Amino acid sequence: xxxxxxxxxxxxxxxxxxxxxxxxxxxxxxxxxxxxxxxxxxxxxxxxxxxxxxxxxxxxxxxxxxxxxxxxxxxxxxxxxxxxxxxxxxxxxxxxxxxxxxxxxxxxxxxxxxxxxxxxxxxxxxxxxxxxxxxxxxxxxxxxxxxxxxxxxxxxxxxxxxxxxxxxxxxxxxxxxxxxxxxxxxxxxxxxxxxxxxxxxxxxxxxxxxxxxxxxxxxxxxxxxxxxxxxxxxxxxxxxxxxxxxxxxxxxxxxxxxxxxxxxxxxxxxxxxxxxxxxxxxxxxxxxxxxxxxxxxxxxxxxxxxxxxxxxxxxxxxxxxxxxxxxxxxxxxxxxxxxxxxxxxxxxxxxxxxxxxxxxxxxxxxxxxxxxxxxxxxxxxxxxxxxxxxxxxxxxxxxxxxxxxxxxxxxxxxxxxxxxxxxxxxxxxxxxxxxxxxxxxxx
Ligand code: NDP
Ligand code: 2IT
Numbered sequence: 001x002x003x004x005x006x007x008x009x010x011x012x013x014x015x016x017x018x019x020x021x022x023x024x025x026x027x028x029x030x031x032x033x034x035x036x037x038x039x040x041x042x043x044x045x046x047x048x049x050x051x052x053x054x055x056x057x058x059x060x061x062x063x064x065x066x067x068x069x070x071x072x073x074x075x076x077x078x079x080x081x082x083x084x085x086x087x088x089x090x091x092x093x094x095x096x097x098x099x100x101x102x103x104x105x106x107x108x109x110x111x112x113x114x115x116x117x118x119x120x121x122x123x124x125x126x127x128x129x130x131x132x133x134x135x136x137x138x139x140x141x142x143x144x145x146x147x148x149x150x151x152x153x154x155x156x157x158x159x160x161x162x163x164x165x166x167x168x169x170x171x172x173x174x175x176x177x178x179x180x181x182x183x184x185x186x187x188x189x190x191x192x193x194x195x196x197x198x199x200x201x202x203x204x205x206x207x208x209x210x211x212x213x214x215x216x217x218x219x220x221x222x223x224x225x226x227x228x229x230x231x232x233x234x235x236x237x238x239x240x241x242x243x244x245x246x247x248x249x250x251x252x253x254x255x256x257x258x259x260x261x262x263x264x265x266x267x268x269x270x271x272x273x274x275x276x277x278x279x280x281x282x283x284x285x286x287x288x289x290x291x292x293x294x295x296x297x298x299x300x301x302x303x304x305x306x307x308x309x310x311x312x313x314x315x316x317x318x319x320x321x322x323x324x325x326x327x328x329x330x331x332x333x334x335x336x337x338x339x340x341x342x343x344x345x346x347x348x349x350x351x352x353x354x355x356x357x358x359x360x361x362x363x364x365x366x367x368x369x370x371x372x373x374x375x376x377x378x379x380x381x382x383x384x385x386x387x388x389x390x391x392x393x394x395x396x397x398x399x400x401x402x403x404x405x406x407x408x409x410x411x412x413x414x415x416x417x418x419x420x421x422x423x424x425x426x427x428x429x430x431x432x433x434x435x436x437x438x439x440x441x442x443x
Pocket of ligand 2: 089090091092113161162163164165166192343368369371372373375
């Protein structure tokens, strides 16, 4: 049995019933085969056995009282995966589907993503099975305060710095920051995605979506394509989808569809982003409300967004939202590039379809790294007690995304996988972490 197979077996055995985690590990380990062959020292030092096992997993009770006076209990967690290259860093997800298998897959991906940014941040993820939908601001605040009342003892500006993910935006970060400060008396950069008046970075809100489009632009330019006049389909309508749409529009592309977990909108004239921002960022409403304002647009209940004809597809909602059938539909409709704003949105079968049909493909850990990269820039600004302008942060973000593309492409080429950014991103992200682990001994 190969080294990779051996480690994979242990992962499945030790983490039963966690298919998303198995999927993320399988993809990374497979693409490391050529590296492991060239560098037997990684096996000798047990790098794979160690990298697939989180350094620390914290699971805790989150009790809170709803607006009817009823006691509610959720399960919170933080999985601190790897601190070889810096303090733990990664988002918090609030969604009813959260369980350790989801947080482990996200935390594992985060190790390599964070390494690709070139900045000194380790990998972690956390979250809770709390559903923010339909909750009042007061309920969200009581939940966030209770969540932080346990989490605070495990984090710190130089220990572990959480941020947003699905269901966690500026409002939630604010409530959590307030509670952290109240308990510890520390005014420090313990969370990123903070408000601009209290330590947040300009361009962090836009960063994941903008970064996704910067990297995609670089990838398609290399093959003589551009966003100018391209038709683009984007899934989701949250933070990542909104700012990806904005950047595509700035580059002259036309975004014709967006969705949420209920259904999708198709606007042949191009999405009006002001309407989407009002519905999603202000009213916290549903995407179907869009057609009330734009009656020439159409709303379709359920899935099906990938059946729309487009040149570029940017999945920005959630894991495994784009399957083999969707990938075939995109190929049949002439789509030439797919880049993942979400974490692991394409199933392994879908990725195979893209690669077999020479569709340019950028995996999430490269394409959506702009969010966490800008979080690391927020940490730097907090340490300096200084803030950069929007233009300064945006320029750094762009530079980081271009470098991620170049480094992943170069790693793919070096190991004989020209144009395979899945392999390239995994190898480039892995090497820096693995060499740091080697240098730091068996820990
Ligand atoms: P938001 O909560 O702002 O938005 C999530 C969007 O995805 C919503 O439109 C939501 O619809 C939709 N969605 C969520 N779950 C599902 C589901 N099970 N089925 C269908 N649609 C769903 O989150 P973000 O925009 O921040 O995150 C989107 C993705 O990007 C996630 O995969 C996240 O891990 C990833 N990401 C986020 C980063 C960030 O900085 N925020 C950085 C890097 C990656 P609904 O409202 O109906 O639930
Ligand atoms: O998946 C991700 O990279 C994020 N949700 C952002 C994490 C961060 O620390 O900004």
